Structure formats: C-alpha cells, structure tokens
Amino acid sequence: MTDTPVPDPSAYTPPKVWTWDKENGGRFASINRPTAGATHEKELPVGRHPMQLYSKATPNGVKVTVMLEELLAAGYKGAEYDAWLIRIDGDQFGSGFVAVNPNSKIPALMDRSGPEPIRVFESGSILVHLAEKFGAFLPAKGAARAECLSWLFWQMGAAPYLGGGFGHFYVYAPTKIEYAVDRFAMEVKRQLDVLNRRLADNEYLAGAEYTIADIAVWPWYGALAKGLLYGTSGEFLSVHEYKNVQRWTDAIARRPAVKRGRMVNRVSGDPASQLHERHDASDFDTKTQDKIGEPAKA
Numbered sequence: 001m002t003d004t005p006v007p008d009p010s011a012y013t014p015p016k017v018w019t020w021d022k023e024n025g026g027r028f029a030s031i032n033r034p035t036a037g038a039t040h041e042k043e044l045p046v047g048r049h050p051m052q053l054y055s056k057a058t059p060n061g062v063k064v065t066v067m068l069e070e071l072l073a074a075g076y077k078g079a080e081y082d083a084w085l086i087r088i089d090g091d092q093f094g095s096g097f098v099a100v101n102p103n104s105k106i107p108a109l110m111d112r113s114g115p116e117p118i119r120v121f122e123s124g125s126i127l128v129h130l131a132e133k134f135g136a137f138l139p140a141k142g143a144a145r146a147e148c149l150s151w152l153f154w155q156m157g158a159a160p161y162l163g164g165g166f167g168h169f170y171v172y173a174p175t176k177i178e179y180a181v182d183r184f185a186m187e188v189k190r191q192l193d194v195l196n197r198r199l200a201d202n203e204y205l206a207g208a209e210y211t212i213a214d215i216a217v218w219p220w221y222g223a224l225a226k227g228l229l230y231g232t233s234g235e236f237l238s239v240h241e242y243k244n245v246q247r248w249t250d251a252i253a254r255r256p257a258v259k260r261g262r263m264v265n266r267v268s269g270d271p272a273s274q275l276h277e278r279h280d281a282s283d284f285d286t287k288t289q290d291k292i293g294e295p296a297k298a
Contacts, residue, residue, distance in 0.1 A: 031090060036102060042094030046112075047082030047279055054086050054097060055107035057266035059163070059219035059229075060123040064107045065278075066261030067130055067137070067215050072281070073257040076134045078113060083264045083278040124156045127212040137212045148206035151198075151213035159220050161187045162229075171230045185237060188224075192242045195221060199244035203251075214252060219262075222249040260284055 020034050046052055051068065055061040071079035086092055092104040101108035101121035109126050111118040111133075120129045128149075131138035139145040166184035169177060195217070198205060205213040220229075225245050227234025240246070252258055263275040263284065271289035278284075 038095040038098040039093040044096035049080040050113035051081035052110040053083045062219040063123045065264040069257035069261040148211045151205040155216045167230045196242040196244045225249045
C-alpha cells in the first residue's frame with residue numbers, strides 16, 4: 001500500500017484574480033498599496049542651493065548624500081545641496097514629491113542649476129546624472145566606464161533581492177517562511193561571493209579608482225558586511241567570511257565624505273550621527289540631534 005501525502009493545511013492556492021487586502025501587509029500595511037499617485041496635496045520646500053534632495057538615510061538615500069559630499073570634498077561647488085527629510089510614513093505620497101518621483105520612492109533630486117529645473121529619480125540615475133554633470137567618479141569612456149556602469153547596474157538589480165527579498169522575509173514578514181528565507185539567503189550569499197571575488201584582485205569595484213559603483217554598492221553590502229542590516233543577519237549569513245568585502249567596506253567607511261553622507265536625513269541611531277536636514281556644511285557641527293534634540297547616548 002502506498003502512503004498518500006497529507007495535504008499541508010497552510011498551503012496557499014492563488015485565486016484566479018488577485019484582490020488587495022490592505023490588512024494583509026505586515027509592518028508596512030499602512031503605506032503599501034497597489035496604485036500610484038498622490039494621496040494628498042503637499043508642496044515640497046525649496047532651499048537656496050543648486051541641488052534639492054528629498055530623501056531619507058536608507059541605503060538608497062545614503063548613495064546620493066555620499067555622492068554629493070564626495071563632489072563637494074573634491075571641490076565641485078556646484079554640488080551644494082539642501083537635503084530635505086522625507087519620512088516614509090506617507091510623505092512620499094504628497095503631490096509635490098510625486099511630481100518629482102511618480103514612483104513615490106526616495107531619493108528624488110531636483111537639479112535647479114540651469115534655466116529649467118530637472119527632476120531625477122532612482123538612485124542609480126541620480127548618481128549617473130551627478131557624475132556626468134561634474135565629470136567625476138565615472139570614467140569618461142572605454143572599458144573603465146563600462147566596468148563602472150556594469151557594477152552600478154548590478155547593484156540596482158541585486159538590491160531588491162537583498163532588501164525586498166531577504167530583508168523582508170528574514171525580518172519584516174508577519175510569518176517566517178522557511179522556503180522564502182532559504183531562497184533569498186542563498187541568493188544574498190551568492191551576491192556577497194560575487195563581490196568578494198571581484199575585490200580579491202581590485203581595490204574598488206571598477207578597478208583601481210573609487211567610482212559611483214562603490215558609492216552605490218557600499219550602503220547596501222557594506223552595511224550588511226558589518227551586521228548593520230536586518231537584525232542578526234550578519235551572523236546568520238556569516239558575513240565575516242567575505243574578507244575582501246570587509247577590507248573594501250572598511251576603506252570606504254573611513255572616507256570623510258562618506259562619514260558625512262551617512263549622517264544626512266538619518267533619523268535613527270546615535271543622535272550625534274543624525275542630521276535630519278542639511279542646508280549648509282556647518283550643519284554637521286551645529287545641527288545634529290545631540291545638539292538640537294535629545295542628548296547623545298553613552
């Protein structure tokens with residue numbers, strides 16, 4: 001007699017037509033929806049500098065603030081910027097923000113340096129726009145440019161697995177699903193191995209020079225390598241094993257512009273590391289949260 005498998009009572013069979021259940025969204029149910037567009041009228045503020053950034057210090061937001069700080073450190077005064085905090089609790093659905101980014105995701109940039117403002121959205125697009133505008137951190141031509149852009153777009157394609165996939169199912173999903181965690185953990189470890197192999201023979205991702213490829217990848221995989229993303233994920237993924245990634249991560253973290261860029265639009269962690277808005281270089285010395293808000297923790 002052949003044993004008949006017992007059906008799993010928790011198995012899910014998709015319906016013929018999907019319908020949205022707004023209560024079935026876990027931690028982010030209040031801000032996730034299957035439609036685009038603004039939910040309310042709200043104009044965006046505009047400061048005095050050529051670049052107006054609307055963002056928050058998530059890994060994608062950090063890419064752009066690091067890039068702007070690196071440009072300023074390199075002497076490009078036209079990269080001066082105002083950084084306005086967009087809290088991801090509904091601010092991204094205001095009419096002004098949707099006009100800059102119809103996808104309602106941070107970061108979004110308005111380049112007001114010319115006669116007509118230029119909107120730029122998607123972090124990779126913003127990095128390319130700034131690099132080409134100032135002729136910095138992106139090789140001008142040939143194999144070096146192709147290598148840099150390849151790693152930039154590798155990150156843009158890989159991060160959804162890390163954030164939307166692994167991070168969601170490992171930390172945020174209301175139910176832990178072994179298959180989902182295993183599937184995305186495997187892919188994230190493969191990505192770490194890709195980076196580790198590349199960095200075995202190269203100081204930076206595009207070769208000997210620091211570029212927008214490093215600026216894009218570091219906020220995601222550098223943070224992961226240091227156990228700063230998704231709770232205990234560093235131990236879970238054995239990130240210490242990726243020695244070349246660790247070396248690269250530490251080198252970038254030591255850059256003064258990177259240290260400043262990480263602080264901008266940050267609303268968590270040590271108050272001394274939080275600069276909610278940035279409108280002048282002196283703000284790093286005078287307007288962090290330990291100086292204007294709660295005292296720094298010991």
